[in-house]
Amino acid sequence: MTAARRSRVLDLFAGPGGWSEGLRALGLRDIGIEIDPSACATRAAAGHTTVRADVAAYPTAPLRGKVSGLIASPPCQTFSAAGLRAGNDDMDLCHQGLDDIARGSDTRAALRAACADPRSLLVVEPLRYALDLRPDWIALEEVPAVLPLFEHTAHLLAAVGYSTWTGVLNAADFGLAQTRRRAFLMASRTRPALPPEPTHADGGTFADLFGDGLPPWRTMRDALGCPPGVVVTRGNHTTGGSRFPTTGPSWAITGRARSWLLKVGNRPAATRRRLDQPAPTLLFGKALNDVSWIDADGTPIRRLDVTEAAALQGFPASYPWTGSRTKQFEQIGNAVPPPLATALVRPLIPAVLEVAA
Helix, strand or coil: CCHHHHCCEEEECCCCCHHHHHHHCCCCCEEEEECCHHHHHHHHHHCCEEEECCCCCCCCHHHCCCCCEEEECCCCCCCCCCCCCHHHHHHHHHHHHHHHHHCCCCCHHHHHHHCCCHHHHHHHHHHHHHHHHCCCEEEEEECHHHHHHHHHHHHHHHCCCCEEEEEEEEHHHHCCCECCEEEEEEEECCCCCCCCCCCCECCCCCCECCECCCCECCCHHHHHCCCCCCEEECCECCCECCEEECCCCCHHHHCCCCCEEEEECCCCCCEEEECCCCECCCCCHHHHHHEEEEECCCCEEEECCHHHHHHHCCCCCCCCCCCCHHHHHHHHHHCCCHHHHHHHHHHHCCHHHHHHC
């Protein structure tokens, strides 16, 4: 494989750069196709190459023979539990679209018109690109409800020579301070497609004859920079106040440290997590204002801010988010966590490429 082809990873529905940051940790770069202007601006500010275009309308012919890896995270709103779940009504049409693409019949326009939500059919686009471009490896991500469609896609890829794996992974098992569960499809033409080995475990595991144990899941305190046992001042930090052990995020990130919990949702049964736990799956969009810090007695403190949300999603503190507050949170919530992206791609690429890149 030439160096030029080796570096050509195509990222469909690229978003703000979660996959891109994960690849960067491996010494690789991608070219993203993304239509949202705010996400494109964030990618540009972060140094990620982007083509602003509609993935469904973009021609594949000019890319043939030029792509070694294909990544895609189709929009999940129609299938997400946080949305209206129109994707459930469109599932049969999406299955039909996959079969039609595999037969070489492009029925996307008709199927899209028949969908309750036209965005549902975007889930078939990765197969169209994969069959046209035949990359060496493929990595797809979506909400767990899409797993049956990924299993169907994997079956069709296996029919043309790919080794495939599909399943649901928890990002907390790979070092993210968030119990985010997503469906994945991994495929390779050159090696067995296998899920990544977890790097962390709930409560940790003990070492045994087969290797070292795994550390426990990272907590929000770990991600937000709040060392256990640090003593800070409560109240006016310039004129004084009572001193107490820190049980909240550090002053630089969140202001006054208190015994905070993160609450996601506005219902009485909304998920609450302590700072010594990972965050729950961060859902924004319509629920943006319902992701907030509360005191131990349930008293509201303030909303989660962009810096905190990005850290809990695994992005570096300096990542250059652009757009309105709503658009920034939307980008963060939709992005693949970079540490998980790194873990997923690493088994798909030859070790020599990672070293040489």
